[in-house]
Amino acid sequence: MANMLLLSLLSSLALLLAFNAIVISGQTSGGQQGVVNAKVDRVIDISSQLVKIQTRVVVDNSKNQKKLDHYLVVLDDNERQQLSYISATIDKNPLKVTKIDDKTYRLELASTEAIAAGQSASATIEIESVLTHALLPFPTQIVQSDRQLVQYFGNVYFLSPYETRTQTTKVKLTPTGSIESYTKLKPTAQTDRTITYGPYENIAANSQSELKIHYENNSPFLTVTRLERNIEVSHWSAIVSVEETIDVLHTGAELKGPFSRYEFQREPTNGISSVKSWKTKLPLNAYDIYYRDEIGNISTSNLKATSKHLVADLRPRFPLFGGWKTHYVLGYYITSQNVLLNDGNDFVLKVPFIDHIFDNSIIDDVVVKVILPEGAYDINYRSAYSVDRQKDQKHYTYLDTIGRTVLVFQKSNLVEDHIQDLEVHYKFQKIFMLQEPLLIVVAIFSLCILVIIFVRLDFSISKNPQKTSKAETKVKTK
Incomplete structure (x- = not known):
């Protein structure tokens, strides 16, 4: 009797879970039965320390009786943990990307972009995603003269809640270097720099097949473990000062054994995976640039101007091998007229949330502090992506009385795609600019x-x- 009762309870629970799954599926899919990926072309670029995936999907809505106003993107377990940035376009028009849960994203199609019911393969959706820390060094420790080998784990198929008629996946490797091993799911073709999987036909929804590649990758594996970026606005001097305190760690295969400076300088390929310098891009109108660490100014650096940026060639006091780290401060000034808009007492500060530190950079954690003039009020902000605003702080400098308001923002796991503007809106009575000279006169x-x-x-x-x-x-x- 007890066994029958337990069996009945388990059956009821299974029915309830199945019903909830159906309800949730209906909410997310919105009646998307019949939607098919007519053609999928994927390019997985693993030539640097980042994994950049570009997916081009031709959507077929001919078997669906409803207008398609959104498209679902599903991530596998590896992508879910390592995703840093995702964006999408349809016929070159940007789409709004909404996160439903940890592994599902919804691409919103506007009324002008929605795919009509019964429409055959005519709309093309392009999806770009960037993964961080997805390449694992193997072996995890190497001696100074060794090459750096890494492993990539992914999915041969494009994981999708829709059926796919035909698909091709191309994996781009480093220009030079050997391939130790890779998944061979026929048909597969391999050249010196590219591995091509497919085309595969009639792939069922949510299909997965493990993709594993073990290859040589000596590109710089540099990670900014912490970045503190201070942006201070001064109406009196009409300048905006920017100072960054940066901690950099080499996250590649750790150096095993001693380091020989003689061998490092004698052999060009000795320490091939080490990082000797990197290039940081600064605003073209930046001036009074300084670069220092705990000891003082680092003179082994160069600065040159291009048509769009000032490029600072930063060279630390020692090369960085796997597991080694460095800490430095980089600062500069820019005139406020280039980043500060003004209409009466209304001001808008428009600066990048982060700057370009080095190519294919990974920033684990960043704290941005915006120091506004004393007396600023009615403060709000706008960001191109979600950031966490912390509790405001106070900053005191010369001749301050009540202190300056400091806006504090925090975000984790950033890449170069996050170099987008942060707008800070505030009001400021210009009469307060007389406060400092009046205080000097009174003093x-x-x-x-x-x-x-x-x-x-x-x-x-x-x-x-x-x-x-x-x-x-x-x-x-x-």
């Missing part, structure tokens, strides 16, 4: 008054005997 005037009073006062404890005798003599004479 100088008060000091003069104190000096005058001090000179006029007599702080002697006893009277001068010579003056006293002269006074008494005058009295007696009279």
